[in-house]
Amino acid sequence: MDKFQTLEDIFANDQFDILNVKPKVSSARNADERLSASFGEVNDFFAKYNKEPQPNPGNISEFQLYSRLKSIRSDIEKMQSLEEQDIHGLLNFEAKEINSIDDIFNDDTFDLLDDDSDLFEFKHTPKDYERAPSDFVARRKPCKDFDKYEMLFKDIQKDLGDGKRKLVDFKEDNLREGDFYVHNGVLMLLENINLTQEETYVEGKRLRKDGRTRCIFENGTESNMLYRSAAKILYANGKVVTQNMDKVNENFIERFSNITDEDAAAGYIYVLRSKSKDERIIEIDNLYKIGYSKVEVEERIKNAEKDPTYLMAPVKIITSWKCYNMNPQKLEQLLHNFFGKSCLNIDIFDEKKRRHTPREWFIAPIDVIEQAIELIISGEVVKHRYDEKNMIIIEI
DNA sequence: TTTAAACCGAACGTGTTTTG
DNA sequence: CAAAACACGTTCGGTTTAAA
Numbered sequence: 414m415d416k417f418q419t420l421e422d423i424f425a426n427d428q429f430d431i432l433n434v435k436p437k438v439s440s441a442r443n444a445d446e447r448l449s450a451s452f453g454e455v456n457d458f459f460a461k462y463n464k465e466p467q468p469n470p471g472n473i474s475e476f477q478l479y480s481r482l483k484s485i486r487s488d489i490e491k492m493q494s495l496e497e498q499d500i501h502g503l504l505n506f507e508a509k510e511i512n513s514i515d516d517i518f519n520d521d522t523f524d525l526l527d528d529d530s531d532l533f534e535f536k537h538t539p540k541d542y543e544r545a546p547s548d549f550v551a552r553r554k555p556c557k558d559f560d561k562y563e564m565l566f567k568d569i570q571k572d573l574g575d576g577k578r579k580l581v582d583f584k585e586d587n588l589r590e591g592d593f594y595v596h597n598g599v600l601m602l603l604e605n606i607n608l609t610q611e612e613t614y615v616e617g618k619r620l621r622k623d624g625r626t627r628c629i630f631e632n633g634t635e636s637n638m639l640y641r642s643a644a645k646i647l648y649a650n651g652k653v654v655t656q657n658m659d660k661v662n663e664n665f666i667e668r669f670s671n672i673t674d675e676d677a678a679a680g681y682i683y684v685l686r687s688k689s690k691d692e693r694i695i696e697i698d699n700l701y702k703i704g705y706s707k708v709e710v711e712e713r714i715k716n717a718e719k720d721p722t723y724l725m726a727p728v729k730i731i732t733s734w735k736c737y738n739m740n741p742q743k744l745e746q747l748l749h750n751f752f753g754k755s756c757l758n759i760d761i762f763d764e765k766k767r768r769h770t771p772r773e774w775f776i777a778p779i780d781v782i783e784q785a786i787e788l789i790i791s792g793e794v795v796k797h798r799y800d801e802k803n804m805i806i807i808e809i
Numbered sequence: 810t811t812t813a814a815a816c817c818g819a820a821c822g823t824g825t826t827t828t829g
Numbered sequence: 830c831a832a833a834a835c836a837c838g839t840t841c842g843g844t845t846t847a848a849a
Contacts, residue, residue: 550823
């Protein structure tokens with residue numbers, strides 16, 4: 414097809430008549446009409462009671478009319494557009510002549526001038542307080558034993574590249590000795606924290622926990638800035654480097670490799686996704702059920718459509734693990750503790766209209782759920798917690 | 810509901826390096 | 830060489846969030 418040269422070409426070529434748009438005929442009233450109708454009600458009130466509506470808390474409709482009138486009076490444009498309609502003189506239109514200082518003060522509709530505070534009392538400017546002096550100001554300087562750390566930084570970079578570690582938003586409670594951070598794009602190791610002051614409140618004044626740190630930077634410098642300074646710069650432009658998940662999972666594999674089929678009480682932990690057509694369910698991304706079954710998972714879910722546990726709908730198996738010596742109650746409790754607010758909270762009604770609240774559905778990405786299950790099986794879960802905002806598991 | 814901690818932002822200080 | 834620009838560090842207040 415030729416390229417269109419002008420807008421006219423485009424309109425002339427409208428074979429499906431899609432550009433022939435008629436202006437929408439709106440039956441809705443426009444703002445002026447609404448305002449007019451609204452003022453009409455105030456007029457009706459005045460005609461009926463021969464007084465202005467008062468701020469009478471006992472009478473909601475009178476209060477509404479009072480508020481309306483007040484709002485109209487505070488807006489010069491509304492006043493003007495309603496001038497002709499003002500049959501009871503409610504809007505009192507005469508322009509006041511301003512000749513004297515007194516006239517100005519008397520015309521103070523918004524109480525702007527009725528402020529008895531001192532002009533020289535600064536309420537919204539910073540106070541001129543004494544700042545506590547610091548013992549000294551840390552400076553970044555070349556790190557004398559950087560060769561000790563160089564490989565660590567290289568490893569972290571590699572893990573980041575391989576996706577084994579991630580960068581997540583900084584929070585003060587993940588400022589920990591031995592952890593890695595990124596500040597202004599530079600990797601940083603918080604090598605040491607030496608807290609010399611715990612958080613206390615003295616005479617209403619807040620003293621925060623603080624103390625010198627040793628921070629090593631990827632570029633071969635180090636700084637002994639204060640703990641609070643480290644927190645501050647990372648809030649401003651920093652990230653946290655997460656733990657290497659492979660290391661976390663190693664323990665799990667070790668624990669599993671020496672378990673045999675002869676072990677007692679084998680069962681399956683499984684992860685499912687719902688095929689429900691329910692709007693409430695469809696609109697939730699990353700919704701999975703984690704469950705435990707003594708029989709094969711396929712067997713367990715055969716009647717999913719009739720089981721409120723499965724949201725009365727078919728399900729799709731995502732993964733399952735064979736496991737041993739698992740206590741189902743404990744599993745459920747662990748999951749709820751771990752995922753906290755990420756549990757699905759929804760009411761499901763079965764065929765007899767009885768209400769159920771399934772408790773084993775969780776909102777989290779599948780890789781996080783798999784990690785969580787591995788941590789639960791290995792027992793390592795107690796050393797971790799789930800960060801809902803970043804949707805990631807963090808070592809405590 | 811009250812209280813404590815976490816979070817976030819900002820003012821401002823102190824050295825170091827660059828520039829006129 | 831002093832001033833200005835820059836980089837980094839310290840302290841504090843207010844608001845939001847979590848815990849008791």
